[in-house]
Amino acid sequence: MDTEITLHVDGAEHTFAVDTRTTLLDALRERLGITSPKKGCDHGQCGACTILLDGRRANSCLALAVAHDGAEIVTAEGLAENGELHPMQRSFIEHDAFQCGYCTPGQIVSAVGMLDEVKAGWPSAASKDLDADGFVLDDAEIRERMSGNLCRCAAYANIVPAIQEAKNR
Amino acid sequence: MRPYSYSRATDASGAVAALAGAPNAKFLAGGTNLVDLMKLGVETPDMLVDVRRLSSDQIEELPDGSIRIGAAVPNSDLAADRTIRSRYPMLAEALLAGASGQLRNLATTGGNLLQRTRCVYFQDVTTPCNKRESGSGCSAIEGHHKNHAILGASENCIATHPSDMAVAMAALDAVVQAQGPDGEREIPIQELHRLPGDEPERDTVLEHGDLITAIGLPPLGFAANSKYRKVRERASYAFALVSVAAALDVEDGVVRDARIALGGVAHKPWRATKAEEALRGEPVNEANFRAAAEIELADAEPLPRNAFKVPLARNVITRTLLELSEER
Numbered sequence: 001m002d003t004e005i006t007l008h009v010d011g012a013e014h015t016f017a018v019d020t021r022t023t024l025l026d027a028l029r030e031r032l033g034i035t036s037p038k039k040g041c042d043h044g045q046c047g048a049c050t051i052l053l054d055g056r057r058a059n060s061c062l063a064l065a066v067a068h069d070g071a072e073i074v075t076a077e078g079l080a081e082n083g084e085l086h087p088m089q090r091s092f093i094e095h096d097a098f099q100c101g102y103c104t105p106g107q108i109v110s111a112v113g114m115l116d117e118v119k120a121g122w123p124s125a126a127s128k129d130l131d132a133d134g135f136v137l138d139d140a141e142i143r144e145r146m147s148g149n150l151c152r153c154a155a156y157a158n159i160v161p162a163i164q165e166a167k168n169r
Numbered sequence: 170m171r172p173y174s175y176s177r178a179t180d181a182s183g184a185v186a187a188l189a190g191a192p193n194a195k196f197l198a199g200g201t202n203l204v205d206l207m208k209l210g211v212e213t214p215d216m217l218v219d220v221r222r223l224s225s226d227q228i229e230e231l232p233d234g235s236i237r238i239g240a241a242v243p244n245s246d247l248a249a250d251r252t253i254r255s256r257y258p259m260l261a262e263a264l265l266a267g268a269s270g271q272l273r274n275l276a277t278t279g280g281n282l283l284q285r286t287r288c289v290y291f292q293d294v295t296t297p298c299n300k301r302e303s304g305s306g307c308s309a310i311e312g313h314h315k316n317h318a319i320l321g322a323s324e325n326c327i328a329t330h331p332s333d334m335a336v337a338m339a340a341l342d343a344v345v346q347a348q349g350p351d352g353e354r355e356i357p358i359q360e361l362h363r364l365p366g367d368e369p370e371r372d373t374v375l376e377h378g379d380l381i382t383a384i385g386l387p388p389l390g391f392a393a394n395s396k397y398r399k400v401r402e403r404a405s406y407a408f409a410l411v412s413v414a415a416a417l418d419v420e421d422g423v424v425r426d427a428r429i430a431l432g433g434v435a436h437k438p439w440r441a442t443k444a445e446e447a448l449r450g451e452p453v454n455e456a457n458f459r460a461a462a463e464i465e466l467a468d469a470e471p472l473p474r475n476a477f478k479v480p481l482a483r484n485v486i487t488r489t490l491l492e493l494s495e496e497r
Contacts, residue, residue, distance in 0.1 A: 001174055020175040020217070023204070043205050044272060056245075056274040062204045063275060066175045067197060067219050114270060122249040125265040125405065130254050147405035148269020 005069040009034060010078025018065045025049045025060040028075065036076040036105040040150075047149035050106040050113070051075050057113025059148075076105030079112065087169035088112050088162075095162035099153035107149045111163045114145045118167075137167055170207050177219040181348050181382055187218045188378040189350050196220045196380060198241065198280040201272050206285065210294045211301060221277065224382050228252070234388035240279030240381045244334065245270070247278055257386060259395035259414045263337035266399040269406050279381035282335055282345065282361065285372060286328035286436075287408055289313060299325045300369040307369075310472065316410065319469040319478045320435040326369030327472070330362055330437050331408050337397055339438035340414040340430035343386050349379040358384075362437030369436075391418035391426060398489045399432070400481060409433035411482045417493040424448045424457075427490075429465075434482060441465040444486065453494045455487060462486035 002017040007024075009032060018027055025042075028034045028051070040048030042061045049061040052074035079086035088108050091097070098104045118137055123130050126144035135141060142160050151159065175197075178184035188194045194216035197203060206212040225239025228250050236256075238247060247253060248264035268276065290296045290308035297306035309317055309327050317327040335358070343358040361373050375381075395416035401407040412432035418425040427448045429441040444465035451457045462483040469479045 001172055003175060020173055021170045021207075042208065044201055047269065047271060050271055053274075057271045058275050059201070059271045062201050062272075064175070064197070064200055064204060064217075067177075067200065067221065110271065117245070117270065120249070122245065123254065123261065123265060124270075125262070127265075130258050130261055144405050145270055148271045 003066050003069075005065055007032075007065070007068070007071055007073055009073045010075055020064070020066050022065045023061050024051065024053070024063040024065050024068060024071075024073070027065040028060065028073070034075055034077065037109075038102055038106060040103065040106075045150070046103070046106075047110055048103050048106040050110045050149065052109060052113055055116070057110050074109070076109050079108065086112065088115075088166045091162040091166035091169070092159070095158045095165070096155075097158040097162035098151075098155050103149060103151045103153075107146070107151065107159060110146060110149045111166065114142075114163075115167055117145070137164070139164070170210075171213045171215065173214050174216045175219065176217075178223050181220075181223060181380055184218050184220050184223060185348055185350060185378050185380055187216075188380075191216050192377065194218060198277040199243070199275040200280075201268070201276045202280065202284040206292070209292055211285075211292060220380060224279065224380070231385075236386040238278050238384045238386065240277060240383055242278045244268070244273040244276045244278065244281055247334075248273065255393065257337070257341060257389075257392050257395065259340060259392065259397045259416060260334065260337040260386075262397035263333040263399075263412075263414060266397060266409075266412070267333040278334070278384055281332055282338075282358075282381065282384070283373065283375075284331055287331045288317065288328040291328060300328055300365070300372075303368075303370050313474070314472050315474045316408070316433070317472065317475055318435045319471040319475055319482075320431075320439055320466075321364040322436065322470065323365045323367065323369065325367055326365035326436065328365065328369070328436055329433055330372070330435070332438070333397065333399060333409065333412060333432060335362070336412055336430045336432035336438040337414040338384065338386075339440050340395075340416060340428040341386055341389060341392060342428075343384050345381055346383040346385065347375060347379045348382050349376060353382070355385075358438070359440050365436045372436075389416065389428070392416045392428070394418070394493055395428070396489055396493055398485055400485055411478055411485055413482070413485045413489045415486070415489045415493060417490060419453055419494055422453050424451050424453060429486065429490075431465075431482060431486075434469075434478060441486070443468075448490075455491055458487045458490040459483065461490075 040046035
């Protein structure tokens with residue numbers, strides 16, 4: 001059963017018909033050819049499909065496209081501005097924060113969304129004083145807040161420092 | 170995935186009416202559990218009625234001091250709310266102990282309460298499961314049941330309820346507001362979720378077409394001294410083996426009152442009323458905390474591969490109460 005929807009993806013507007021069963025991930029990859037969100041587990045367990053959905057990081061594999069008609073979406077390929085890589089992208093390159101690279105777009109988008117959550121004063125399970133006004137993003141905080149992104153190459157040892165450096169840029 | 174129609178409800182009454190005439194229809198909110206179960210073939214609705222943008226996404230304090238949480242409030246917003254963090258820290262901690270940052274942004278408060286068990290057999294349509302298909306049998310009782318229930322289970326089902334948030338809400342006596350074909354009603358959270366008995370396919374007392382619109386938290390002063398502690402097989406992003414939500418009211422070294430609920434041990438968030446009763450009026454010390462935990466767990470009926478949960482729950486209850494009595 002097809003329904004027409006509009007998505008704003010990385011600054012461009014797309015209006016097209018989708019089957020009601022289509023996830024945002026499949027709409028982006030198969031219909032719009034935007035392949036930076038990756039299909040890893042397709043069950044919300046690995047984070048490779050992470051996008052910014054109306055400003056917040058989300059698993060695009062569990063979001064139905066019809067339910068997000070009109071949404072503003074940013075993928076890893078939309079993070080660069082005026083041909084300049086986003087600071088998080090540069091930091092991942094400088095720290096060699098990947099091996100095969102399959103989880104990397106999801107990691108980078110998730111890290112960008114995560115830093116916004118820290119700026120908004122959101123606590124995490126690693127925060128010692130939940131009632132504090134702000135949170136210092138130490139390594140334990142980064143690991144906890146990024147736990148929804150798995151890396152089967154186990155590049156975590158370089159992902160954490162990459163995010164540490166990018167947070168100050 | 171089976172084809173289905175999709176519509177977005179414009180008001181709660183319309184959403185309820187839409188389901189009344191459609192026995193295989195489902196409400197859709199964040200979708201983090203429902204969409205997954207549809208991919209697995211466990212849920213096969215022929216119609217989805219989207220209620221995510223329908224019910225309130227506000228957290229508000231009412232004149233009687235209670236907090237009203239709209240059903241559509243994302244888990245991440247509820248966990249970050251300053252009032253929840255200071256007055257009901259166990260609830261913020263429980264939310265933050267669940268899922269991942271990405272999932273908490275999508276998942277709603279109402280949907281969190283109605284998420285289904287993560288029993289591997291329930292999620293695998295090639296195996297018998299009484300919860301998925303009534304009368305087909307329980308694969309877990311003789312199978313992999315390390316994660317399963319030790320309290321309140323039946324010969325038909327030993328699944329556990331997966332929510333962390335609901336455990337804290339059970340300890341806080343939250344009240345669920347539901348709208349159905351016959352109007353609105355309030356359901357104390359302890360009565361929302363069921364024990365499996367001989368109807369394990371029914372997780373809650375809600376009928377088809379009942380829509381959760383809000384959750385109320387009554388005022389509880391000593392909930393400011395509360396905690397959620399979760400034990401799992403990795404440090405983050407895993408379901409509980411055992412979890413404890415507890416609040417403690419201590420005066421002059423004596424327990425005046427306590428609220429305790431357990432997760433990962435039963436078909437519903439398990440309110441530990443026997444332990445609470447045993448604690449009232451008792452001096453604060455490890456032996457009394459342990460004794461109260463043992464009174465609650467005396468009813469446990471573990472299976473060979475989940476018997477470890479009994480001492481684990483006892484120790485987690487004891488440790489959590491000790492921490493709450495020391496931090497005052």
